[in-house]
Each structure stands twice: as C-alpha cells, then as structure tokens.
Amino acid sequence: MRPTHRRLLALLGITAAVPLAEVLVLVLVGFLSAEGLAPQSTAVWPYDSYHDMRWLLVYHNTWLLFGSGLLGLIALRGVLTTAIVSLAWPANSPRPPRRALLRRNVGVAAFGAVLVLPFAAYAVAASVLSLSWFLFASLIPMLILAPFLQRMSVGRSLWRGLPSAELVGWSLLDFAVITVGGGLVWTTPEVWTPLVTAAVGALNGLLWRQTVHAAVLQKRVRWPRMPVVPIVVVLALAVPLASQVLSQPGNQANTFTPPIFTRPLPPQVPYAVILLAGHDSAYDGRPAADPNVQLFSYVGLDPHGHPLPYRPNATHRSLESSAQLLAARVEAVHRRTGRPIALIAQSEGVVVALTYLRNRPGSPVHALAMFSPLTRAGRTYYPPPDASTGWGLAAGWLLRVMFQVTKIGNRASSTPDEPFVRSLLDGAPFYRFQILCPIPGVRVVAFLPTVAAAEAPPGQKIRIPVVEVPTFHAGIIGRMSANAVLISFLAGAEVNHPRREFGPLQKLGDAWLAPALAITLNPVWRPTAQPGPPFTMARFCHQ
Structure with a gap:
C-alpha cells in the first residue's frame, strides 16, 4: 500500500473512532437526544470546539471542574487536531515539524475554545428558553468564522488575507455534513447508530483532507497584509449581541391585537x-x-x-x-x-x-x-x-456578561436571571x-x-x-x-x-442543540422530577 493511502486510512480511522466512542457511551446510558452531537467531535474547526464547549458548559458544577475541563479539552483537541492535520497534509508540500505543528494546534485549540464559548453559551440559553433565535445567534457567527479560521491550523501567518473561494465552499459543505449527519445518526435504529456515526466521522476525515489542501495550496491570497481574522472575529462576536439588542421591545403601546x-x-x-x-x-x-x-x-x-x-x-x-x-x-x-x-x-x-x-x-x-x-x-x-x-x-x-452589554441604555431589557x-x-x-x-x-x-x-x-x-x-x-x-x-x-x-x-427539520437541528442536563442530576430538580433513568424520554406527558 502506498504511503499516501496509508495516511488517508489512518486519517479516516481517527476521525471515525472518536465520534464512535462518544456515541457508544451515549447509547449505553440511553442519552438518545444527544446522539446527533457525536459526529461533530471530529468536525473541521471551529465546529469541533463548538461541540466541546457545549458539553462543558452544561456538564460542570464548580469553577474548578470548568477550568480543569477547559484546559483538558484544549490539550486533547490540540493533540487530536495535530494528528488530523498531519495526516491530511498534501504529500507534495513540505510539512512543518510535528512539534511546531503541535504548538500551533494547541494554540489554535485554546483560541477556538475561548472564541466559541459565548456562542456555546447562547446555545445553552436556547435550551433554557426553547427559543430558536438564540440558536441562530450562535450558529450564524460560526458560519461566518469557519472559512477564515480553518487556515490557522496549517499556517502561523494565515490570520491575514481572505480565504479562497474553494475554502469557503468546503466550509459550507462542512456545515451541511454536520447537519445532515446529526439527523441521520438520530434517525437510524439504535443497532445501526454506531455504524452511521463512524461513517459520518470518516466523512469528516475527507473534509479535513480537502480543507487542509485548500488552505496549504492556496496560491493567491487577496488582501495579504490585512488582519482579516481579527476583524471577522469582532464582527462575529457582535452578532449575538446585536440580535439581542434588536429583539428588545419597541415603543408600541399595544403589541397584541390578533x-x-x-x-x-x-x-x-x-x-x-x-x-x-x-x-x-x-x-x-x-x-x-x-x-x-x-x-x-x-x-x-x-x-x-x-x-x-x-x-x-x-x-x-x-x-x-x-x-x-x-x-x-x-x-x-x-x-x-x-x-x-x-x-x-x-x-x-x-x-x-x-x-x-x-x-x-x-x-x-x-x-x-x-x-x-x-x-x-x-x-x-x-x-x-x-x-x-x-x-x-x-x-x-x-450569559450575564453578554446581556449586560445589551442592557446599556435599556434598563427594561431582559436578563438571564429575571423571575x-x-x-x-x-x-x-x-x-x-x-x-x-x-x-x-x-x-x-x-x-x-x-x-x-x-x-x-x-x-x-x-x-x-x-x-x-x-x-x-x-x-x-x-x-x-x-x-x-x-x-x-x-x-x-x-x-x-x-x-x-416539521419532523425532518427537527432531526436536522439536533446536531446544533446543547446537550440536555440529566433531570435527576440537578438537586434543584429532584423533588419534582418523575422517577426513572436520567435520560429517559418516558417522562413526556408522564408516560
């Protein structure tokens, strides 16, 4: 077997094994509603960090656990991305030393984790309130950022200039694959769920390969001296804040006249x-x-x-x-x-x-x-x-910090802790x-x-x-x-x-929701929770 083929098989094996391991745990504990998130664990950056931060923001209960979880996820993500980028590197292009690539990708993982935390927090808010505009406010910045950020794993100076049209296209395809893949994972019978998850993970590997190739082999960079990435990051961070401001009530005296x-x-x-x-x-x-x-x-x-x-x-x-x-x-x-x-x-x-x-x-x-x-x-x-x-x-x-910014000049605006x-x-x-x-x-x-x-x-x-x-x-x-x-x-x-x-759209949205907190895990909920396993769906309508 040629070395190029061996590297491709190794790449597909890694990107399939990680989501497979996650979904096996979810199937084992009966956490069916979160199965659509599993393929995202090896998705092209920054969607992989978005996957990690949503789990972390829901499943921590102390600052120590949050801090240690954040550092641990950054380290694991940096190592995993280094392996993936190394295996996806074009064969005819010189690859940086593995140590330099590791340093770069750990830094990228740290930057990505901090960057997507506010968007992941909005996904948590969407799950609290069941309001889709919070979810859209978290996803739109991810779509904007993805083609600009996906070059950073392969080159230190690639935070300047515009991405190529090819890279933008692969980025949009990444989003589509994650969305459809999450729906397929949830829809398939449980006996086939691991196999479908592994297949979507392997498809992530192919997308990583094409994305890395598009970033490394980009021949012409428009605006090569312009610090485009910092500008786009600021604009993306403004999206959820702006949407919160725009959603505030106007000056109508009577807003409900059906x-x-x-x-x-x-x-x-x-x-x-x-x-x-x-x-x-x-x-x-x-x-x-x-x-x-x-x-x-x-x-x-x-x-x-x-x-x-x-x-x-x-x-x-x-x-x-x-x-x-x-x-x-x-x-x-x-x-x-x-x-x-x-x-x-x-x-x-x-x-x-x-x-x-x-x-x-x-x-x-x-x-x-x-x-x-x-x-x-x-x-x-x-x-x-x-x-x-x-x-x-x-x-x-x-959420309090983000809502506090939007509250400037509007004391009647909503807050995350209003009654x-x-x-x-x-x-x-x-x-x-x-x-x-x-x-x-x-x-x-x-x-x-x-x-x-x-x-x-x-x-x-x-x-x-x-x-x-x-x-x-x-x-x-x-x-x-x-x-x-x-x-x-x-x-x-x-x-x-x-x-x-309605049903198909519901399944397609599953990959972008925050995982639900187990109802019996929270001591605040235990006194009024129905008996049963932590993640059971039998609580619907007291079935």
Whole structure:
C-alpha cells in the first residue's frame, strides 16, 4: 500500500473512532437526544470546539471542574487536531515539524475554545428558553468564522488575507455534513447508530483532507497584509449581541391585537376568551371588540375589574405570580359571563396558562389554544448569581456578561436571571416534559411555527392536535388563515394540521442543540422530577 493511502486510512480511522466512542457511551446510558452531537467531535474547526464547549458548559458544577475541563479539552483537541492535520497534509508540500505543528494546534485549540464559548453559551440559553433565535445567534457567527479560521491550523501567518473561494465552499459543505449527519445518526435504529456515526466521522476525515489542501495550496491570497481574522472575529462576536439588542421591545403601546381581539366573536363560540400575550409584550388598556373577550394583564386588575395597562418589563415576573393573576382573571370573567373559559396564549403566555392549569385542576377553563409555545424549555440549567456551585455555573456568568452589554441604555431589557427565566430554570421537570401534552377536562391545540422544529430535539410523540405553520416564532396568531382555524377550534371542531417537513427539520437541528442536563442530576430538580433513568424520554406527558 502506498504511503499516501496509508495516511488517508489512518486519517479516516481517527476521525471515525472518536465520534464512535462518544456515541457508544451515549447509547449505553440511553442519552438518545444527544446522539446527533457525536459526529461533530471530529468536525473541521471551529465546529469541533463548538461541540466541546457545549458539553462543558452544561456538564460542570464548580469553577474548578470548568477550568480543569477547559484546559483538558484544549490539550486533547490540540493533540487530536495535530494528528488530523498531519495526516491530511498534501504529500507534495513540505510539512512543518510535528512539534511546531503541535504548538500551533494547541494554540489554535485554546483560541477556538475561548472564541466559541459565548456562542456555546447562547446555545445553552436556547435550551433554557426553547427559543430558536438564540440558536441562530450562535450558529450564524460560526458560519461566518469557519472559512477564515480553518487556515490557522496549517499556517502561523494565515490570520491575514481572505480565504479562497474553494475554502469557503468546503466550509459550507462542512456545515451541511454536520447537519445532515446529526439527523441521520438520530434517525437510524439504535443497532445501526454506531455504524452511521463512524461513517459520518470518516466523512469528516475527507473534509479535513480537502480543507487542509485548500488552505496549504492556496496560491493567491487577496488582501495579504490585512488582519482579516481579527476583524471577522469582532464582527462575529457582535452578532449575538446585536440580535439581542434588536429583539428588545419597541415603543408600541399595544403589541397584541390578533383578529379575535379586534372583532366580535362568532355566535357559535360558547366560550368567554382570555388572551395571554408573550414576553416583552405591552398593553394600553383598550377593551376588546367583544365583551366576552379580555386581554390578560401582567400587572392585574383595576378596582372595576378591568385589566390594567402594562409595559414590557411587567412580563418579566415569575410564572407562579403570573398564574395567580390569571386565576383571579379567570374567576372574574367566569362570574361575569357565566361561560366556560378559553385561554388563547402566545409564547410566555402559554407557560403562564399551563402553570395555572397545573395548579388548579377542575378550573372553569375548558379550552386552550397555544400559539408558538416554548416546546421544550428547561433542558439546561445555570444557578443564581449568588451561588458558588451548580450545574452550568460558567454558562450563567457568560450569559450575564453578554446581556449586560445589551442592557446599556435599556434598563427594561431582559436578563438571564429575571423571575420569568428563573421560573423556567427551577421548574424544568414540568416545562421540559409537559408542554405539548393533553390536559384532563381541557380541549387543547398547539399552533407551531416551523422554526419550532429547531427549538427542541426530536423524540417526543406529540399527543395533542397541532397546526404547523411555515413562519417564525410568534408569527402565527395574526394570520387570517390561523384565525379561521382558531375560530373552528373554539366552535368545537377537531383541528389537526401537521406538515411533513416539521419532523425532518427537527432531526436536522439536533446536531446544533446543547446537550440536555440529566433531570435527576440537578438537586434543584429532584423533588419534582418523575422517577426513572436520567435520560429517559418516558417522562413526556408522564408516560
């Protein structure tokens, strides 16, 4: 066998063996939802560092464990990347001494780990809140950075100048392979999962080979004196911060005016309706067009029983306190109208409604329509700022620093420790497993935007009717088509409109989510967690 062929086989063997070892452990412990991450363990940089940092940010509970884990991962990643780059080096091009290549790749691993930590922290936030824009805010910088950073493993001065079009193309293919490979690993039966994982890992080896060749053999570098990489790094770090600023509420006085608020109810609807707006919504106190429709206020009622106006920061309160306000609103509307109550809720309003229904079985509420629910919130954790230990300790502080920057000039902006977020963190056993579940005595339907497929890992069998709509989070309730389905539901019809692409998109997103924290591992969750193995999916709807 020729030396070139032996090196290629060794390269494929290494890039296949590492994810194979990871997925075997995941299969052994039953951690099915994290299997899609395994192929990323030998992906082309910086995706491999992104894989490492997400595991580290979720699975550490002291600063010592975080620091030692960070150093250990940097060392292991540096050694592994050195071996991979050495084996992928073009045969006809002089290769640096292995010691120099090792120093360079350990440095690159350190730089990569520190660089992707903020993006990995946003992936943790996405798992806490089940909001896809956090996930996109972490992935977009990775796509931007990849072609610029992938040259650094092979050349010290390659932080200057623009990457070649070939390198950009291979970088985009890397992302596609990781995405599709993660979906395939999750989809295949467990008996085939190790084999598919190894195959995707071997494909990583081929991508490493082509990427290294493209970086080493690049003949012409545009802007050779321009320090492009530092500039791109700064711009990439600005993406999640800018997205956080842009997501802050505007100056609208009333942000929640769906058709059911602005038009009379059809006579075939037997309910009185209470509308619950989402996070950072605002309400100016105007009444609905129909006296049997009222909007829930996050600050309560005036002396005459009318909902008070509120500003966006009022929605930051805890879910338990919001549920208590909702209880008073439900009783008042039920007494006044004599009708059963239907709750129409969006985003945060959904979890407020579910918290109310969990605590008050047999209530006057007989119907619940959930728009853009937080489908699988509470999958990760970080402790309060005054805690010295706790799972996700460093992730919490990374998020606090990033949110503090976006808070400049906006005191009402969201924070990682506002009462609403802490309610999701502390009540994770309920909010992770019971969102899309039947409720005894209550007719339920969930209106799911397509983007929700990226907000939660696959595995949950949805046991309630769903209406899946190709749009973004909170983009459904104002649509006339969705309003027609909603009115049909309120009139007593059975509605169920799933879409074929929802399931495949959910599987494709699995590779980019943060791994879930084992529900029985966190002492904060143990008192309310259902019994069972740490990673079991049987907790969905108390199956």
